[in-house]
Amino acid sequence: MTARAEPHVPVLLDEVLAALTPRRGETVVDATFGAGGYTRALLATGARVFAFDRDPDAIERGRALEASEAGLILVPAEFSALAGELQARDVPPVDGVVMDIGVSSMQLDQPERGFSFQGDGPLDMRMSQSGPSAADFLNTADEAAIADVLWRYGEEPRSRRVAKAIVAARPLATTGELAQVVRRALGHRPHDKKDPATRAFQAIRIHVNRELEELARGLAAAERVLAPGGRLAVVTFHSLEDRLVKRFLRERSGAMPAGSRHRPEARDARAPSFEPAAKAVRPTAAEVARNPRARSATLRMARRTAAAPWDGVGFVEA
Secondary structure, eight states: TTTTTTSSSSSSHHHHHHHHOOOTTEEEEEETTTTTHHHHHHTTHHHHEEOOOHHHHHHHHHHHHHHHHHHEEEEEEGGHHHHHHHHHTOOEEEEEEEESSSOOOHHHGGGGGOOOOOHHHSOOOSSOSSSSSSHHHHHOHHHHHHHHHHHHHHHHHHHHHHHHHHHHOOOBBBBHHHHHHHHHHOOOOOTTTTTHHHHHHHHHHHHHTTHHHHHHHHHHHHHHHHHEEEEEEEESSHHHHHHHHHHHHHHHHOOSBBBOOOSBBBOOSSSOOOOESSOOBBBOHHHHHHHHHGGGGGGEEEESSOOOOOSSSSOOOO
């Protein structure tokens, strides 16, 4: 099946299943249900699945699957809330957690959701379809705040120039308007390999949805709900996410650098709550050919120890 025929092709599916090793009767959390690709594969092994998604559209699309699968429980919530949601349902510690971070293909492919400049739509970008939209932020924030978001979450080297252009063009209402403002500010030639608006759209989306904070809290929540020996698998799609996951696992496994004689850093005395299962995994050329969305994916895996969970959420800043 091609990526065109399936709205969301699960990335690194075989590798995720190998990392989780789900077995009949085990309980696994799919923290990012989306179109249900990982969930379907987990259910096929006989595992019970609690599938989370903050997007009401994803939950609604999944109701038919939930009705047909006794082992599936859909949870309409952010994955940062998974510890509380599972506790409220009296779910004991689970055997696995998988996270597929970032915007889904379905969200990108719907112009009315406002995630992409490939089709003109309202300047929205809200995964949960609630709270302030991208338009609310861009039309009310001051120039310095916009520049900071573009620099921090989009790694845009000319963030001040773009922010100044955005403020001058306000009010902005559509993705097409924003894309044109960014292109004019940065210069855009039709044959350029990468559209200069890409970094700005990524940055604004991450800010609107609090994605890095959500990821940090989600990792800490996974630490709390995993049973000793439980497996964690996290798929990320850009460097900010991957660095955050990498640092979280290095911290929780006791592998953070010890510093130097010039900048000594005391090692944490808490017992490691995770042990890394393997090196990071990237997609093969064959998978990228089948599913171009996999091109930038990175899978990191770890196994829960019997140590108590650490306090706090770890590194929010990547």
